[in-house]
Amino acid sequence: MSPVARDRPALRVSELPEHERPRERFRAHGARSLSLVELLALVVGSGSAGRSALVVAHDVLAEAQGSLRRLAATTPGALSAIAGLGLARGLAVHAALELGRRMSAEGYDEGMRLLTSRDVWNAYAPRVEDLPVEEFHVAALDIHRRFMRDIVITRGILNSSLVHPREVFREAIAERAAAIILVHNHPSGDPTPSSDDVKITRQLIAAGDLIGIPVLDHVIVGKGRYRSLHDSGDVPGGG
Secondary structure (H helix, E strand, C coil): CCHHHHHCCCCCHHHCCHHHCHHHHHHHHCHHHCCHHHHHHHHHCCCECCECHHHHHHHHHHHCCCCHHHHHHCCHHHHHCCCCCHHHHHHHHHHHHHHHHHHHHHHHCCCCECCCHHHHHHHHHHHHCCCCCCEEEEEEECCCCEEEEEEEEEECCCCCCCCCHHHHHHHHHHCCCCEEEEEEECCCCCCCCCHHHHHHHHHHHHHHHHHCCCEEEEEEECCCCEEECCCCCCCCCCC
């Protein structure tokens, strides 16, 4: 490449032929006709001096090594450091990813029966597997093990002082749940239970037996895999 070519500034999107501009192609052919970089360019909206939205979007995707999962786990601060992006547009990227995550989760809403640990993983993986911090959830079930409501108990480091039976069962009682299933994620991607995971589960199983709302399982969600504490024999449960 000649020095002149290297020094030439990147084309702005408005300088591209109309049929190559992401927005016009979206209108003509739909979102599926666009590459990841082009979709991100639409979220970014505009670039900065000498850097088009396509160039900025390329750098955003490169920061995540081409993976949307890695991009979702990247902090807004790290994204805002990319030249031409900034905090507001970095937040817009995260908002777009969160919308996609929530859309994926809508397929497993009220009325779905959670009969196996695999059902639980299918329902919760879109919600929690890519989160950068731990979240502890309770799936409230009716007598037929139909999913009634997802209850978020805590976000952050999981320990017995945060996941107290009072907090877990107060919401379950309010929902008139016949049973509950515990769910949380491991941001490391490894769903192997810690000693605290097992301790908390046993405490909640004992509390559920006293209250009359059985804890059927505790499913830990990792990246692309999960661990059921009941199936693996780490704790009693089932039903």
